[in-house]
Amino acid sequence: MKLLNKKITAFAMALVLAASLFTGCGNSEGTSSDDSRPAMASAEEQARTEQLKKDAENGLFILINKENPVAEDYCADDLAPIKYYAEDRDPQWRYMRSEAADHFHEMVEAARADGIDFVMTTAYRSYGFQSILWDNAINRYGSEEAANTLVAKPGQSEHQSGLDVDISSAKNDYQLNENFGDTEAGKWVAAHAAEYGFILRYPADKTDITGYNFEPWHVRYVGKTAAEEITEQGIVLEEYVEQLKDEGIIK
Helix, strand or coil, X not given: CHHHHHHHHHHHHHHHHHHXXXXXXCCHHHHHHHHHHHHHHHHHHHHHHHHHHHHHHCCCXXXXXXXXXXXXXXXXXXXXXXXXXXXXXCHHHCXXXXXXXXXXXXXXXXXXXXXXXXXXXXXXXXXXXXXXXXXXXXXXXXXXHHHCCCCCCCCCCHHXXXXXXXXXXXXXXXXXXXXXXXXXXXXXXXXXXXXXXEEEEECHHHHHHHCCCCEEEXXXXXXXXXXXXXXXXXXXXXXXXXXXXXXXCCX
């Protein structure tokens, strides 16, 4: 009887061991699943890199500022009309680069679905038009030094890239001021712009890097991948471009 009990116990232990192996505890399938994670991460990283290189080749990361001006005759060759604009603004500046315009339209339409309304006040600006704005700013603020924290010199404005757009709303009388950031539209843009490939170009805490005062109305198209990374990190385009250089994505 004792021998029989020992045999039964041994058989039961064998069944338990077999069951644990069958359910995947330490089996090859579990190991295979773990081993696949680095491969998945590598594939995602490769897709990210390819997308950023594509966006870089398309000129989405062009940096135009006080240290990186563009020539007087610089103009993108794919400017397209914007559908949503303030009626009282000059029609000749209702343009953005085609991809940026498409995503701007998507952003406006998504906001309207949420009951939020805003439009473009100005987008693409030529070198000549920026010269007029610059001269007006000097007359208004009394000196080039004062003007240069608020208005870009000709050749130093990102609006010449065709990737930037100033936005406002009826509730803000279509004005471009810091009050826009406190409106429903301004808060919506700050929260959702990255979903459509846009960033707030001149945030309040980065004036020492951008060289310009806070502009909650000024958004810049950089593509969705870059916009989400910039927004998540809380950095500006100048900093992001340096990161991409360090990664070898852009030169």
